[in-house]
Amino acid sequence: MSSNQTPPGAPTRPDPVFTPDAIFFWEGAARGELLGQRCADCRKIAFPPRPMCPACHSVRRETVKLSGRGTVASWVIPRHPAPIGFPEAPIVALIELEEGIRMVSNVIDVAPADMKGGIAVEVRFAPTRGGKAVPVFAPVKGVARG
């Protein structure tokens, strides 16, 4: 645990920890872009980024911008142990993106009591305490009504 004092209102979310394969992803997130890795041979998009295409074993990769739109496939609120860097336990969700890949992220701007699977979400970028950003998802307004 750190003894650093965090100024009021400053981001408390931990910085991302990542492998060399995912550098492009986090550099994109810091710029507000959700990026994916597409195989240059079979054109399948893989997530998380990895050295070799899981479909055809090609090592030729290209970076593509993702829509940032998807739906909540499933979700939990992990209360124990208490999450580090969050004043309240975040909603941890598996997001199915329009591109057909799934990523684990947080859902923001929704009360836990109103959270449900299948809602339409779109990407946002949450600042971290080290000046980086991580993609999170918020409900698409006007779609999830009622």
Ligand SMILES: [Zn+2]
């Ligand atoms: Zn491939």
